[in-house]
Amino acid sequence: MVSAARSGAGDRSAATRAAILAAAERLYAEQGLAAVSNRSVSEAAGQGNIAAVHYHFGTRLDLVRAVMARHGEAVDLLRARHAAEVAEGAGLREWVRCLVRPVTEHLAGLGTPSWQARCTVQVLTDPLTRNLVTEEALARPGLATVIRGLEQRLSGLDPGVRRRRGGMARNLITHTCAERERDLADATALPSQTWSDTADELEDAIYGLFTAPVTQPLPHPPSPTEEAP
Amino acid sequence: MVSAARSGAGDRSAATRAAILAAAERLYAEQGLAAVSNRSVSEAAGQGNIAAVHYHFGTRLDLVRAVMARHGEAVDLLRARHAAEVAEGAGLREWVRCLVRPVTEHLAGLGTPSWQARCTVQVLTDPLTRNLVTEEALARPGLATVIRGLEQRLSGLDPGVRRRRGGMARNLITHTCAERERDLADATALPSQTWSDTADELEDAIYGLFTAPVTQPLPHPPSPTEEAP
DNA sequence: CGGTAAATAAATCAAGCGATTGAATTAAGT
DNA sequence: ACTTAATTCAATCGCTTGATTTATTTACCG
Secondary structure (H helix, E strand, O other): OOOOOOOOOHHHHHHHHHHHHHHHHHHHHHHOOOOOOHHHHHHHOOOOOOOHHHHHOOOHHHHHHHHHHHHHHHHHHHHHHHHHHHOOOOOHHHHHHHHHHHHHHHHHHHOOOOOHHHHHHHHHHOOOOHHHHHHHHHOOHHHHHHHHHHHHHOOOOOHHHHHHHHHHHHHHHHHHHHHHHHHHHHOOOOOOOOHHHHHHHHHHHHHHHHHOOOOOOOOOOOOOOOOOO | OOOOOOOOOHHHHHHHHHHHHHHHHHHHHHHOOOOOOHHHHHHHOOOOOOOHHHHHOOOHHHHHHHHHHHHHHHHHHHHHHHHHHHOOOOOHHHHHHHHHHHHHHHHHHHOOOOOHHHHHHHHHHOOOOHHHHHHHHHOOHHHHHHHHHHHHHOOOOOHHHHHHHHHHHHHHHHHHHHHHHHHHHHOOOOOOOOHHHHHHHHHHHHHHHHHOOOOOOOOOOOOOOOOOO
């Protein structure tokens, strides 16, 4: 079906593929995954041909995979660079920065309006594509490095609590960036916040989240679902 | 079309309405809003009739509204009760508790498996229904009381930061509960955490989030999107 | 210049969709 | 028992979807 071909004809193909990916990302972000047909993606990509998506990518899931992979690598390269900079003696704050800045910097680099963050939320929320993303993300080496750095600085924390707070941090980054991206796109007025400001606030929040004192849960009382008024 | 009728025939109607709401909530949670047709909802509700949804609720948006309204009031009553208990001299921690506990307690009361939390995430993520929910939630008196209590305890915070951290807290509650609900539903093994444990961890996290030190953003440097390596 | 394969276009298929319709069923009031 | 209204059922409309197949265009390479 495919594969960028033997020769310079790949230029045309690469251009259409890029157009399709950009169109898909935008439509997914604006309308949600399930609401967007491959037809509308093809049309929005300027291809009068409604089968363009099928030709270049195959099934719908393959297209989603390709859309997500587009930014995944770039972000992870930024992560690796940040991780290399903090090196040895870094504290928790620096490792949190390694988690947040790569995302915001990448988004800043995309200009306004962008759709990546909102598209990510849509893909991450759709029950059929959820796993696809998380698996792909966890395979990134840069992320693994940062997670290791964070775990070292959080070794005092109960493993379960640490894991769940990590998930909260992920949620915070993902959805905060998506909301910020939406604000930027809708902004009729001038933007009051830069991506760097958003990163500052995210770092503060996640730092507070990780360093918050831990309440020891009581051993389960007889009925956990009811309590007398 | 509707309106629970003049007489005891309302029993039958009320029963089917409830069945439809339950089925819709479950399907929305499992498959996402846009992936679920009114037909499949009717069928899943045991109505061989594919037009049952249209008859009892009207359009698709009306059904979503009804599904969301089902739990909204119950949760807000819990919120009001919690707010009344903390009363005057309460600290930040107690007000955070007023934000978290009503949600987890309501979910605990639903038993396992439940779909409310995951359904909420789906409705909240779908671009067509996003606003519908947030507007409805902000009109609740209990929530308003709790927000007022929180703002009093956070008066030292910059209003913008306070507002955005509030949004983060909302994200944290919503998505953490949804993930927890999914874990509970999937759990082949025994549940290792109760809803009360989840509430403890959420309170810790949000308390840390609200009390985290605030980084003062630098006045914008020439180019915020690039920085030399 | 002509051969060749990639890329695009156009046409087709069964399936499912929302919405609406009118007929059959149910049960209450009298 | 019979009227009457609420509810359920069954059938229908025009439209869009994913997937596939067949033609047509494009441009590189010898």
